Amino acid sequence: MDQRRGCLQEIVLGVGGWRLLRKLGFRPEVCHLNEGHAAFAVLERARTFMEETGQPFEVALAATRAGNLFTTHTAVPAGFDRFPSELVTKYFRTLRRSELKISLLDLLSLGRENPNDENEQFNMAYLALHGSGAVNGVSRLHGEVSRDLFQSFFPRWPREEVPVGHVTNGVHVPSWDSSEADQLWDKVCGEDRWMGLPRAKATEHMRGVSDSEIWQLRSNARAQLVHFSRRRLARQLASSGAPAAEVDQAARILDHRRLDARVCAPLRNLQTTDSTAARS
DSSP states (O other): OOHHHHHHHHHIIIIIHHHHHHHTTOOOSOEEEESGGGTTHHHHHHHHHHHHHOOOHHHHHHHHHTTEEEEOOOOSGGGSOEEOHHHHHHHTHHIIIIIIOOOHHHHHHTTOSSTTOTTSOEEHHHHHHHTOSEEEESSHHHHHHHHHHTGGGSTTSOGGGSSOEEOOOOOOHHHHSOHHHHHHHHHHHOTTTTTTOOHHHHHHHHTTSOHHHHHHHHHHHHHHHHHHHHHHHHHHHHHTTOOHHHHHHGGGSOOHHHHHHHHHHHHHHHHHHHHHHHHO
C-alpha cells in the first residue's frame, strides 16, 4: 500500500470515525486508540471541543487528552506508521487553517520527535502519545520496551519512570480452550474456575493434574490438528481441480505419532543423562 493511500485511510478512520460517532448521537468520554492507526481522532476530538466551547486548540488538546488512551502494540521504531510531512500538510491544510487555527509547525510537531527537523516524517504513534492522557503496552516486557522507545519524550525522567504502563493481553478462555481441555479443567478446578477462582488456588489445582493426563491431552490435540490439516488440504486441492490421487494423498500427510516420537526422544535422552549423572 502506498503512503498516500495509507494516510487517507487513517484520516478516514480517525477523523471520519469520530465524526461518525457524533453523527450517530454518541458522546464517548473515553477514546481508546488501539495502536496509532486512529490517532488523527486526537485532532478531530480537539476540533469538536473547540467548536463547542470556543477555546483555542492548545486548551482543547489539553482538555480532551485526559479522555484518550493509547495502547501501543509495536516493539520496534520501524513498526510505527509514518507519513511524509507533505501529505499531512496537504490533507490537513483546510482543517488546520480554518478550524484548528494552528501553525503548520505546531501540527507537524505533534507527530515528530524533533519538531524542528523538516526531514522527519509524521509519526502516528507520536501523535497518539502527544494526545493521550495514558499510554500502555500489552505485556510487562512490552511496557519496558515501550518506555525505551518513548524515552526521548521524557528526557528528565529515569527510564523506569517514563509514564508508559502495561496491561497484559488476555483471552476469553471458554472460547479459547478445546472441549477436551475444558473437561479436564472442569474436573480439576470446577465449572466456575474462570469466574472468580483465585489465581493461586487455580494454580494449585492445575499442578495436581498428573503428567499422564497432560500428555494425553497434548497428544489428542496434536492428532486433532493433523486430522484437521488433512481435511483442509483435501478440500483445497479438490476445489482447485487437483487429480483424485493427489487429493487422496492429503489424507496421509503428517503423522502425529511420529511428531510425538520426535518430542519424546530428547526427553528420554535427558532422563537417561540425569540417571547416569545421579549414579556417578
